[in-house]
Amino acid sequence: MNFEIHSGRAVVLARDDIDTDQIVPAEFCRRVVKSGYADALFANWRKEPGFVLGRPENQGASILVAGRDFGIGSSREHAVWALKDGGFRVVVAAGFGDIFRRNALNNGLLPLDLPYAELGRLTGQIAAHPGLEVVVDLRECTLRLGGTCWQFEVEERGRRMLLRGEDAIEAVLQHGGLISAHEARRPAWLPTVG
């Protein structure tokens, strides 16, 4: 599914440093599949009464707005799969864990960085216009809500992968000759397993 422009309702989970153990607790990472993780998404936090993602008015939201530094910690890609299974296409935060950001881009989920102060403005606008759709345009790298527009940046490789659905592995396999040439240069003492 290519990502050019997406509009949807936003839900605000105003916490900083949300780690991937919160997004998907470890017990769910025993599954061997890549989808069907909607039940795993924030499974422990969902047990808290009034948890924002459980509220009726937030059902169907497709843009998650968090605080600073979303997706730190464990490399589990299950966190990205669960967000997608939970209906999310975009996560907006002031910074992301490096591995999470990469996993997201590898799976068509857009990690959208805004400076912390702008994040505050955005959440203010969302609160002021409940239910109003947010529009994310990846071709122009803009996020719009009502009359306000924010510009954002995404690394080029990730952006291309989202826009064109480019196959990352196929792109590397194109360089098969260069890979073989590198292999021929490797010192003979390097270990092999077995």
Next chain:
Amino acid sequence: MSRPTTLADKLWDAHVVHAQDGEPDLLYVDLHLTHEATSPQAFDGLRLAGRTVRRPELTLAVEDHNVPTASQEVTDPVSRLQLETLRTNCAEYGVELYRLGHARQGIVHVVGPQLGLVQPGMTVVCGDSHTATHGAFGALAFGVGTSDVEQVLATQCLTLERPRTMAVEFTGALPPEVGAKDMILALIGAIGVNGARGHMIEYRGEPVEALSMEGRMTLCNMSIEAGAKVGLIAPDRTTIDYLAGRRHTPTGSAWQQAAAYWQTLRTDRGATFDRTVTIDVSHLTPLVTWGTNPSQVVPLSGVVPAPDDLTDPGERAAARRALEYMDLTPGTELRSLPIDVVFLGSCTNGRIEDLRAAAAVLDGRTVHENTRMLVVPGSMTVRAEAEQEGLHEVFLAAGAEWRLPGCSICLGMNEDRLTGAQRCASTSNRNFEGRQGDGVRTHLVSPQVAAATAVAGRLAVPADIR
């Protein structure tokens, strides 16, 4: 002469297969480590696309995250399917697997180095965030997600943007009973859980050089808890002595060649880092985390801090939430906190030296009656070594559980999980909410503190129980 270069950049440059302006580099992977939890979907991806594993002999698989550590019997069907999936995948694609019961099975970051598979100058990738552990050998080691595991299996390469470089200079002399765990917690406390985001750290200075390879692995292991992509240490005599004679290290003239090359792997004089952080360890004391991320850390001799003292509103809110989750009140002495469970193990502190340090504190003493202590060696090899030295007898005589290797309650994935509002002093690396079980409160500590705490039944340093 070429421009003075940092060690991390040298290693990076030596592995670039393809570079193009404005594009990430294509980097060759010398060793790929994998396990049952983050690989099934990667092998499925290969199968769906009809691809093969490019270099099966450069991948090692182990079973660690989801193995039971009380016995070798896997009763839960979901866990069994995950382990069996890894076995099928490894058989189908010709990947070596150390499965449950194998004499070399254990935690991925303990097994690789022990076998001599990780050597200076290599690139190492694993679908696990603590892969920087291998940086202790002067290797460039990255943690990645499952899509990238698939890419490495298919191509033996990774497409990556070059991270920035960061020097962490440790200065001063490390006081006794303060170790690598306290050093890394001190760094994370100083720069925060995102302080090294996007950087390759090189740990430098005399206190680092004085560490054993086990200590260096503890230090590099938690680089991710400061957000770093890589954490490494230049190889030296200690590194070379550790590697000599291991299962996969070169022999004869190849050993001479390799060792000569390894000695060139240093940051050039005059090379500049994008950032430098200095940590003086002369007055460092044993540390303990009080909150729900590893940067929320204080001296064990201190008290639970007050959120109101924090100036940043975000940090203040996070501290309040952490205190609530941890059921702590500002001003409480950490030494007064009763501990239900002590966990000695994990890829941070499950190595032989960690077990020795804890056993030395426990020797001739008993675990407090209200406390349960689990000792989970990092690998079968560590377990056998410990048993040869009689360490298991010390643990058993003290009333601790002597278990089988695995990740166990470091992450609470299977039945090795705590329940309810238990308070755990843990030698692992993450004190996130629910990490060791829903509602469980984790305090990260060193092996020495873990052992003293088990005896005291409350957070304690070794001097407290002597």
